[in-house]
Amino acid sequence: MAAQRRAMVFVLGSAFALALPLLSTSPALAAAGVPVLDGARLSPLWALPFLGMLLSIALFPLLAGHFWHHHYGKVALFWALVFAVPFAATYGPAATAYEVVHTALLEYIPFIILLFALFTVSGGVLVTGNLKGTPEVNTAILAIGTLIASLIGTTGASMVLIRPLLRANDDRRHNVHTVVFFIFLVSNIGGSLTPLGDPPLFLGFLKGVNFFWTTTHLLHDTAVIAGILLVAFYLLDRYLYAREEAGVRLPDPTPRTEGLGLRGAQNLPLLGGIIGAILLSALWKPGITFNVYGTHVELQWVVRDVLLVALALVSLAITPAIVRERNGFDWEPIMEVAKLFAAIFLTIIPVIAILKAGSRGAFSPLVDLVTGPDGQPVNVWYFWLTGTLSSFLDNAPTYLVFFNLAGGDPHQLMGPLAVTLEAISAGAVFMGAMTYIGNAPNFMVLSIARHRGVKMPSFFGYMGWSIVFLVPCFALLTVLYFL
Template sequence: MQTPGLAAEGHASLDGAALGPIWALPFVGILLSIALAPLLAAKFWHHHFGKVAAFWALTFIVPFAASHASGVVASEMTHAILLDYVPFVILLTALFTISGGILVTGNLHGSPRLNTTFLAIGTFLASVIGTTGASMVLIRPLLRANDGRRHNVHVVVFFIFLVSNIGGSLTPLGDPPLFLGYLRGVSFFWTASHMLAEMGFAVLILLALFWLVDSYLYKGDHDFRGVIDPTPDTIRIGITGKINFILLLVVVGAVLISGSWKPGISLPVFGLQLELQNIVRDLILIGAAIASLFLTPAGLREKNGFEWGPMLEVGKLFAAIFVTIIPVIAMLKAAENGAFAPLVALVTSPDGAPIDAMYFWMTGILSSFLDNAPTYLVFFNLAGGDPAELMGPLARTLVAISCGAVFMGANSYIGNAPNFMVKAIAENAGVKMPSFFGYMAWSIGILVPVFVLVTFVFFRA
């Protein structure tokens, strides 16, 4: 797959070595707003997050336009919006819309065997319909299965660990950072072939830990019986909106086609050459989302608690992110000649080779508190930004970046979008979820030791 940069005819490159660190402030500002505003000013953020995003975008655009040639400004903006942002939002919207039309009904008994099986299925499903899609489809039936238990918080916490985060490791459909890598030229099946071992290692440990914790707590729930369950156990699980599974296959096929079909045809749009296969992919994704809206049985989305708010928030916030990240990427590409030379030194050995363990942890730590998609882009470019080299000689570095972004989004509620969504749904169902720092106590006690083992086994020099 050709990279967006190569698809841009006459793309006026921004000299990152000539930029000072002050140009990174709007990017830092939008990320800190996303991380802290929902915690410190939830009501204000809920009503004005779009205005906050626009503020930070304009904080970059206005002085950038005033101090640089108009050709560079126009080129950078159109490149970021048309080749990165638009395909990114179209895919997320399609997966969000289609998965929202799948309703799982029924209520099974939340035994350790059932819960572990549910988590395993959800972990696999996350790489097929995305972490957001899998989380929204499965969290409600899992909550119903455990709604009579005295201890059920751990079920939701491990669900966030596995289904909302680590499970999305195997395809660009699974988690937004990997789709951004796909747009940058990383092949579709590269993640599955190179990240399977790391993902499998982490998942098996976490499923085993969950089984032990759940079995211990289950033994103490002597009153967990169907007769007192507020939503009594039923024998069968039903699935409504099955047409959406076919539409999900259409989405997978469209993304695959865009990476393998190369007709050599492109259309000029605002100085860029948009390749035909990518245009066709986006049109198919839009068509699949619209088809889901028309073909899903009436009333199903309401029963599923479906609403457009989360997608609208993602669309507005990421518009600002993709704009404000322009100078950051340029400075990272300048490597030791740019403003981020100290960061380059931190992840690079004296002989110039990348330190994979540092890439894993630096990407992961930032992904824990900032959005993992732009964090992935930052370190992708810090490692050179050349997909051919990153899939080849620097493959272990790209694996480290990818694992850090996807895995460690689970370290806090704000690390990945589905985390907060699952928390809100669980609380509405009566689960007393831990606070922000209470959840981090779980992640530090369980996930961090697992990630240390991942580092020792896979990223040790």
């Protein structure tokens, strides 16, 4: 219980920590207005703290694993300060406070609260029984996870199924590929069919894209790439399984003494409640807005976040401790995500600002690629640029950048420019699987797998897997739909 309370205090505290400038800002200053960051005036050197944060995530676990495990929070704080202190000295405390508060209230706090709720509630759902990790069983788990990811979100599906998958394969010598393909399919690609599946699509829904637009327009893209990956996984797993069967098997640390079943089913309505809270924030428009140091926070967003925290607390109260214990549930993955993504969300501020400046910004050569000489969108580049940036930046703001570059009119994008919106949506969702930081569930699955003893590849090692298996699929989608 003490560890549980410390984790909850830390996660929720870290969510609100980015809003601390509010406590030191006078109402008069807030009312007078604050300077808005002009990305066109920013040097690309402001991207260095973000690059340093990415390299730290990539290299420290590989070169100094013991140090990273115990001090990753300090490393994240270091890079956050490397950005914040020079930025405050250059543009002033008011501009810095505004950017931090804006990022905290509209991006980081809702982000971490949603992940906290999904992590907590889904962590109380226990699939009992220890399935034998055969190629058929593993492929079936991946397929089921891909299907439900658009219903309960990639985070929810990942947290419900990753532990049963790990238990099924804990007596196998070759299990890394199973987790890698799980990240590909369940943590990313499966979330492409509804706004509930992945944050970029939810932002599109808030901008006016119809709820089932992605279902109808990305179904064929998703079916192609998911089908190819499931077949590739089955063939690879079958080959590795045959090699293991011919050799000496590892002892099973979780013997199969219990039949297949489900415990913690009382959390399933709570997962539905999370979905309902998200939909409520999109459909209920009371018209009440709070101005917090220049950032407009709408009442429905506050209600959504309060409901999500309440649902997580209810889950903790009604789920027997033995269920979470048997699920191998612990708070370290969500704490790791909270610390690292706090620094990512801060250091990414100037990068997103430069991208939003479009052709006026330092990254204009990239942005100009998406528009042809005749002024029409170049869908191939919309797909690849949105996807490539989503592999390293947060895919939700990246989606918004290219959504706005394409005109920002949802009716136009769902109509004459439907292929452009399809390219932006597919790039943001699918290519989030290219790196561990492309989508939040990736890192949570990585953390859980490592804590269970799976020798997961390094940052660049994982990219080797994604380049081999994902890039050819993306090239095929390009030829089929975006040329």
